Amino acid sequence: MPAVFQGSSLVLLALLSVAPAAAQEVTGDAPPAVPTPTNGAERYTPADFTRFAPRTALDMVEKVPGFLIVTGTNGGERGLGAATENVLIDGERIANKSTDARTALARIAAAEVAYIDIVDGAGLNVPGLTGQVANVVLVAGAGSDGFRTTIRWQPEWRPRLDKNWLNGEISTTGKLGGTNLTLSLKNEASRQGHWGPERVLDGNGVLLFTRDEFGAYNGDRPRLALALARTTTNGNKWNFNLGGQLQRIDERVDGVSAQPANGTVREAFKFTEDEHNFDIGGDYELGLGKGRLKLITLYRFEHSPFVDSFIVDREIGGRTGERFKQTADEGESILRGEYSWRTSGGTDWQVALEGAYNTLDVDAEFAVLQADGSFRPVVFGGERTKVEEKRAEASLTWGRSLAPNLTAQVNLGAEYSELTSSGPGGLTRRFVRPKGKVALAWKVSPGTTVNWFLQRRVDQLDFFDFASSVDVANGQGNGGNGLLVPPVVNRSELEFVQDMGAWGNASVAFAYAYAQDLVDQVPLSPTTEGRGNLPPAHLYRISSKATLLLDRLGWKGARINSDVTWRRNRVRDPLTDAWRDQSEGQKYLVDLSLRHDVPGTNLAWGAGYFDERNSPNLRLGAIEREYTDGPFVTAFVEHKDVAGFTVKLSYRNLAGQRDAFDRTVFVDRRDGPVAFSERRLRKYGQFFQLTVTGTL
Numbered sequence: 001m002p003a004v005f006q007g008s009s010l011v012l013l014a015l016l017s018v019a020p021a022a023a024q025e026v027t028g029d030a031p032p033a034v035p036t037p038t039n040g041a042e043r044y045t046p047a048d049f050t051r052f053a054p055r056t057a058l059d060m061v062e063k064v065p066g067f068l069i070v071t072g073t074n075g076g077e078r079g080l081g082a083a084t085e086n087v088l089i090d091g092e093r094i095a096n097k098s099t100d101a102r103t104a105l106a107r108i109a110a111a112e113v114a115y116i117d118i119v120d121g122a123g124l125n126v127p128g129l130t131g132q133v134a135n136v137v138l139v140a141g142a143g144s145d146g147f148r149t150t151i152r153w154q155p156e157w158r159p160r161l162d163k164n165w166l167n168g169e170i171s172t173t174g175k176l177g178g179t180n181l182t183l184s185l186k187n188e189a190s191r192q193g194h195w196g197p198e199r200v201l202d203g204n205g206v207l208l209f210t211r212d213e214f215g216a217y218n219g220d221r222p223r224l225a226l227a228l229a230r231t232t233t234n235g236n237k238w239n240f241n242l243g244g245q246l247q248r249i250d251e252r253v254d255g256v257s258a259q260p261a262n263g264t265v266r267e268a269f270k271f272t273e274d275e276h277n278f279d280i281g282g283d284y285e286l287g288l289g290k291g292r293l294k295l296i297t298l299y300r301f302e303h304s305p306f307v308d309s310f311i312v313d314r315e316i317g318g319r320t321g322e323r324f325k326q327t328a329d330e331g332e333s334i335l336r337g338e339y340s341w342r343t344s345g346g347t348d349w350q351v352a353l354e355g356a357y358n359t360l361d362v363d364a365e366f367a368v369l370q371a372d373g374s375f376r377p378v379v380f381g382g383e384r385t386k387v388e389e390k391r392a393e394a395s396l397t398w399g400r401s402l403a404p405n406l407t408a409q410v411n412l413g414a415e416y417s418e419l420t421s422s423g424p425g426g427l428t429r430r431f432v433r434p435k436g437k438v439a440l441a442w443k444v445s446p447g448t449t450v451n452w453f454l455q456r457r458v459d460q461l462d463f464f465d466f467a468s469s470v471d472v473a474n475g476q477g478n479g480g481n482g483l484l485v486p487p488v489v490n491r492s493e494l495e496f497v498q499d500m501g502a503w504g505n506a507s508v509a510f511a512y513a514y515a516q517d518l519v520d521q522v523p524l525s526p527t528t529e530g531r532g533n534l535p536p537a538h539l540y541r542i543s544s545k546a547t548l549l550l551d552r553l554g555w556k557g558a559r560i561n562s563d564v565t566w567r568r569n570r571v572r573d574p575l576t577d578a579w580r581d582q583s584e585g586q587k588y589l590v591d592l593s594l595r596h597d598v599p600g601t602n603l604a605w606g607a608g609y610f611d612e613r614n615s616p617n618l619r620l621g622a623i624e625r626e627y628t629d630g631p632f633v634t635a636f637v638e639h640k641d642v643a644g645f646t647v648k649l650s651y652r653n654l655a656g657q658r659d660a661f662d663r664t665v666f667v668d669r670r671d672g673p674v675a676f677s678e679r680r681l682r683k684y685g686q687f688f689q690l691t692v693t694g695t696l
Contacts (some may be wrong), residue, residue: 002379030495042499058102060110066545067504068563080298080354097298105605110695149170150693153693158191160195167188167190175622183225191218195683211255216251219514238282248275265313268309271307272521280299281583292340301331305329319369325364330359331359340374354394356387358389358391366378375561381479387421396409409438413435416432417433452495465478465481465530479525481532487516492513508543513539520583521617532673546562563592564588565588589613605637606636625648630656632655636649648690657684660682
């Protein structure tokens with residue numbers, strides 16, 4: 001990795017001496033012929049992206065008008081289940097849980113992409129997909145011309161903080177004896193922080209004192225991964241994935257204040273974590289009878305010890321402190337089988353079975369600082385917790401065209417789960433939950449598509465909610481709850497997608513969900529609280545995604561992207577029984593960007609605007625509101641050919657956004673009198689970020 005960063009530094013120096021060149025031209029042999037799109041797909045070829053000079057498949061997919069990559073899982077991270085990411089590669093979902101769609105696309109060189117189809121998920125024989133899906137089709141025999149190395153380096157320089165030189169990835173892909181091989185080293189490094197005042201007020205809102213605070217949050221997460229893939233002469237396919245990661249996180253917040261009763265007071269909060277994890281898995285697909293059988297297996301293990309400490313030094317009153325230590329071992333084993341076939345009438349079927357065994361083993365200690373500097377453990381009731389889950393699910397998927405412009409997909413399934421916990425209130429419980437999805441895609445006209453689905457989704461529990469924990473910085477904690485049950489979300493969404501041709505693409509979606517057993521903060525006893533299930537709730541969402549191309553307005557090479565979401569998640573408060581917003585639920589998001597690729601040059605520039613608001617976090621004895629003061633505004637300039645690399649320099653936080661946190665603490669419960677409140681406002685200034693990408 002250091003050699004890569006050293007070479008990339010030379011690229012940065014070259015940027016200073018390279019004048020704008022003529023726009024990059026396609027050279028070499030003519031690209032292979034692209035087949036005619038089917039199933040109403042909207043097809044993009046490499047020629048559509050020439051002006052962007054893309055280095056990777058990710059660069060290409062990100063430039064598709066009106067399309068945004070969706071990553072993550074529905075309701076949890078355990079298991080495989082149905083597909084949740086809206087990207088396919090050669091018509092297949094990414095079954096490696098440690099590699100999301102963006103990461104996988106960033107490791108594919110742009111020269112290896114034959115074309116990209118934007119299709120309706122309901123028309124695919126891939127359970128779980130609805131709405132717009134990008135199918136990235138690779139050139140036949142991609143990688144056979146030798147190994148290709150992809151590099152991404154993204155250093156960042158923030159004021160008053162450590163410089164971030166080590167954020168980036170290098171991956172190499174090619175064929176070895178007929179087997180596709182990808183080897184990658186990636187480090188998601190972060191050097192973040194902020195500083196500013198925190199005002200502390202009494203129950204009547206009178207200022208008691210002001211703290212001057214400084215926080216720094218450093219993290220390094222290097223991950224080494226190997227992926228092998230091969231298609232045999234008889235058409236069978238196999239994939240093998242192996243990866244390991246180290247995570248080192250160091251966080252510190254220091255505060256100093258002058259308090260009437262204690263004189264000068266210095267406070268120090270520290271958090272450190274040294275984690276290691278690894279995963280190994282693979283899949284094998286073969287022809288069987290009239291269809292294809294695919295077997296998938298995965299094993300993942302994570303060891304993550306961390307230490308929280310909070311020390312207070314008072315000029316009058318001496319030193320006090322607390323420490324919370326926790327070591328967590330997580331394991332996940334999965335075996336999944338999928339059998340798919342198509343009838344002579346054009347109907348797609350799939351039967352899937354999945355079994356999983358998941359574990360969490362927690363050892364924790366809460367300790368109080370002694371006069372001699374040592375920490376004395378204190379019993380808090382959550383020293384040891386073990387959680388085990390045996391889960392199985394079965395599903396049947398049916399899909400076909402009901403008319404030339406109407407496709408449907410129906411997925412019916414059920415999930416069985418046996419949960420055993422040994423922590424507070426621990427017991428063994430068993431659940432059987434039906435689930436499924438019905439989706440329709442209607443091509444109203446060549447440019448207009450309507451997508452609709454109705455889904456019953458079973459979400460997963462956070463195993464850490466079964467264990468007790470202590471927040472030493474804020475003097476509060478959570479009790480473990482062995483009575484938690486998995487939430488169920490019954491939701492429907494209606495989406496309208498309009499292809500505006502040379503003007504771009506736009507979509508708007510309306511969604512509603514009736515949610516049962518959502519997890520939030522609840523009373524566990526007259527004196528304790530923790531995570532628990534809520535009564536039924538109502539969730540609403542309106543979202544829109546759009547790309548407006550400005551060529552027809554005379555601004556050649558310019559485009560505006562927008563992603564806007566409004567949510568209203570209404571739940572019953574477990575303390576007052578009144579309707580309120582879900583704790584820490586998103587209220588709205590606005591993400592706007594402008595990009596201009598200057599015609600006839602290798603230069604591009606642009607700007608971005610981002611703003612988001614979440615609901616407060618409501619504990620039983622406190623209300624916590626974490627938010628940002630002002631929008632996040634960026635500007636960038638990009639050169640697409642600096643010694644064969646694309647170099648982008650961004651100036652970030654132009655509007656001076658600040659991090660804010662308000663906390664109101666009550667004498668007892670939050671329906672009673674206020675004990676005190678805190679109002680925090682920390683700035684982090686403007687800063688530079690450099691992004692260097694390229695292939696060798």
